[in-house]
Amino acid sequence: MTTIRTYILRASVVGLMLFLFGCASYNDRITPYYKNISAGNYTEAQKELDKNSLIQKPRNKLLFLMEKGRVSHLLGDYENSNRYFNEADQLLEIGLTGTLDATVGVLVNPMTQRYKGEDFEKFMIHYYKALNYLYLHQTDEAVVEARRISLQTQEQNDKFNNKDKRYAQDAFSLTLQGMIYESNNDINNAFISYRNAVEIYQKSPDKTYYGTQMPLGLQKDVIRTAYLNGFTSEAVQFENAFGIKYKPEKAPEGGELIFFWENGLAPVKTQEDLFFTLTRGDGGNLFFTNAGGGLLIPFIYSGDRDKFNISAVESLRASFPKYIAQPSSYSSAVIKGVQGDINLEKTEDINVLAFRTLQQRTLNEMSKVLSRLAVKKVAEFALRESAKRDNQKNNSLLEGLGYGIQLYSLLSEKADTRNWQSLPANISYARIPLKTGENEITIALKNAQGAEETKTIKVNGNGRIQFYNYSTLR
Known part of the structure; x- marks a missing residue:
């Protein structure tokens, strides 16, 4: 008895140390x-990524490939960037969900499962791949x-059965x-793509x-391309809807630059701990409720709920992901040109996407986490109850196993x-008219203190549409 209790005590001390280390979030690790990404030290960032043991784990392969694709893009290594993004795409097409992976998630926690990507992250892969192909002059691939x-x-639509309140389409991607x-x-x-994007907003x-509000640029593009296709009735409908009268303009001799400004860094996830109790409601249904009683979470259990030992689950501490927005150094930007200032319009807000899509699935995720913890709690309780009834030798063993399950759950x-x-x-983004030959384009950035900073790029007008993305990731 003494030996087992001593072992349990020592294991608890070691376990507490591991627990404190384990509380570190993915971002912490x-x-x-x-930090190097935020500071613009992309070469150093790539080195840190290559030597980080956590992101190198098989379960994090999708994350590793997406980060490698992104940092390679920032370095201007577009060919390797797409090599990583294509591999990430292949993983998503094959599928990252399996029976073993699901079992690991139930027995341990979701962090031990293979990372499957947020829905908006999958659309962003296409954004960077398309830009990479365009920069490599591989138009067909783009x-x-x-x-x-x-x-x-x-x-995405099939995944949510076209439920209007779920993130089922991405207006920016269209x-x-x-x-x-x-x-x-x-x-x-x-025109079809612009129209589909407009309909999402409508x-x-x-x-x-x-x-994001519907960009004025998108409104003009759908009207302009409707007229160019001869779809006069649809063009007039959009003019009436937007309160815009289309005025044909001569195409710029040097073509156009579609300029994307990528500002700030996406929010990071942290861990939030909440406490719940399991309650039996009408008809024998079981559900979890938090201390304030504001949440009612259904219990997912395939066994006989009437025989489920509810007294074994007095209270549960459950951990859930929570986003934290990162402050941005720049609040606004405009394009300075000889024809006057051109305003940039927001077309994708990943901050909002991240928070809302997590909120949309929170109830379902809470139910899975709490149900998993409740089953563990019942197993722990059963061992302790057996210890009280069994002989001295088995009593100590079962008691030790009960404490072991408790420590494991923690x-x-x-x-x-x-x-x-x-x-x-x-x-x-903004569409910038170009003259034939060299064009000098100035981006005027306003920082958090209200001071203006400028960045100048040069683009050769060739009569076609060109693309450029500029990042201020801090």
Whole structure:
């Protein structure tokens, strides 16, 4: 008896130390990489990524590939960037869910499962792949990537059975799709993509979509391409809806630059601990309630609920992921040109997407986590009850096993705090007319203190649509 209790005491001390270490979030454990990304030290960031043991684990392979693709893109290594993104795409197509993976998640915690990616992260893979192909002058491949946005949209719609309140489409990705088609002189498909993006905004009661208002540029593009296709009635409908009268303009001799400004860094996940009790309701149904009684979470259990020992589950501490927004150094930006200032319009707000999509699935995730913990609690209780009834030898053994399960539950309980952290907080864009030959374009950035900083780039106007993305990831 004494030996077993001594062992349990020692194991508890060691376990407490492991528990405190285990409380570190994913962000905490990749901090050197994240800091270098924020500081613009992309070469050092890549080195930190390559030597980080956590992100190298098989369960984090998708994360590793997405981060490698992103940092390679930031370094201008577009070919290798797409090599990583294509491998990430293949993982997603094959599927990252399996019986063993699901079992590990039930027995331990979601952090031990393979990372499957947030829904908006999958769309962002297409964004960077398309830009990479365009920068490599592989237009056909960029068009293929544009088409894959439609496939991703369909897959997302099928996933949620077209529920209006779920993130089932991405207006920015469809806008990008239209731009790529237009750059390839496919005006018909460009119009269809712009129209599909517009309809997403129009379906929303407040005409916004996950933190973004419908950009004026998108409104003009759908009207312009409707007229170019000869779809006069649809063009007039959009003019009336937007209060815009289309005025044909001569195309710029040097073409256009579609400029994307990627500002800030995506929010990071941390762990939040909440306490619940298990209650039997009407009809024998079991549900969890928090201390304040504001939450009622259904209990997921395949066995006989009437025989479930509810007294074994007095209270549960459950860990859930929670996003924390990262402050951005820059609040706004405009393009300075000879024809006047051109405003950048926000087209994707990853901050809002992250918070809302997590909120949309919170109830389901809470139910899974609490049900898993309740089953562990019942197993622990059963061993202790057996210890009271059995002989002295078995009593000590069962008591030790009971404490072991309790310690295991404490150590293994952990929220999944992983996410693609080098994504920007939001993306804004503008279409900039170009003259033939060299164009000097100045981006005027306003920082958090109100001071203005400028960045100048040079673009050679060749009569076509070109793309450029500029990142201020801090």
